[in-house]
Amino acid sequence: MNDFIAAEDRALLERHGLADFEALWALQLEAVDEPNTGRGGWSSVYRLDLGEAAYYLKRQSNYLTRSPLHPFGEPTFAREFRNIQRYHERGIPVLRAAFFAERRLPGEQRAILLTRALDGWQDLEHWLQRWDEIAAERRAAILRTCGQLARRLHAAGQMHGCLYPKHIFLRETDDNFQACLIDLEKARPLLFGRYDRVKDLEPLLRRARGWDETDVERLLDAYLGDRDDLHNWSRRLLARRRYKEAYR
Structure with a gap:
């Protein structure tokens, strides 16, 4: 799956130097709660405020889910991102994804999912x-x-x-x-x-x-x-x- 950047978020992320996986992965933020551990890895959530917009940045490493289509596992964020996009296509009200990407390293699968914060909700x-x-x-x-x-x-x-x-x-x-x-x-x-x-x-x-x-x-x-x-x-x-x- 190619890296995804929502058209309406691209300019803002580029302006802050955050329009790519490596920049978002390296960003130093305080987690909003304790990381999820298990499944052989970890998954954590951070709030990211960029002036006029707010996001939740979700990062995970080797935090995988298995299915008949992915018997060896895939990042849980990959499945969540596909479902977000499917819901949008079908007109089901759902939070909005701004960025999604995966990276495979020796012995490690990383994934990032960036979603718009539901401030006011x-x-x-x-x-x-x-x-x-x-x-x-x-x-x-x-x-x-x-x-x-x-x-x-x-x-x-x-x-x-x-x-x-x-x-x-x-x-x-x-x-x-x-x-x-x-x-x-x-x-x-x-x-x-x-x-x-x-x-x-x-x-x-x-x-x-x-x-x-x-x-x-x-x-x-x-x-x-x-x-x-x-x-x-x-x-x-x-x-x-x-x-x-x-x-x-």
Whole structure:
């Protein structure tokens, strides 16, 4: 895969001397959290502020995922980058990649993924922490937005694979919310119809602990587009939740 630089970010990165792999790899920054280790390597995330724009710089070494197409492994960022681009092509709201590249060295595979920071957005977890304090109409708008996002995702033939509240970002507008997705490492095509859709939605509902039965129904109403099949979906999601809780 050739190095990728988004057209709208190229001039800014070039102006700061950061439009190539080696410059971004050598950049000295403080990690925003503890590096992920395992898979035989490491992966870390840094914030990069370039005046008028902010990014998250993700670097990894020998942090690989294996699949039938890549039995010997490939950097997890390579898969995430492909999924970001696929989501954009299919009209699914998602964070935006500014730069991606890989390098193979003797005994080492390196990868860099640079994404635009979602400044002005908050993840769903942020809203759930004070759910009872939020006005009823704003709660309804959040539920509607999340349901419509999931509907758009699945209508495009994709599943997120890790649909947790921390991976849904929301931005409040005058009278509504916008939503987008992050963390697409586990995303894949929707292969098994309703089974995959239930599998994708259930973790979101299980982890959104502030939501009651009415909240879940509102989200499902927005997801389904009508209420005719709401009971069956609620039953399937509950069965999936009980199964997951019994075997974790």
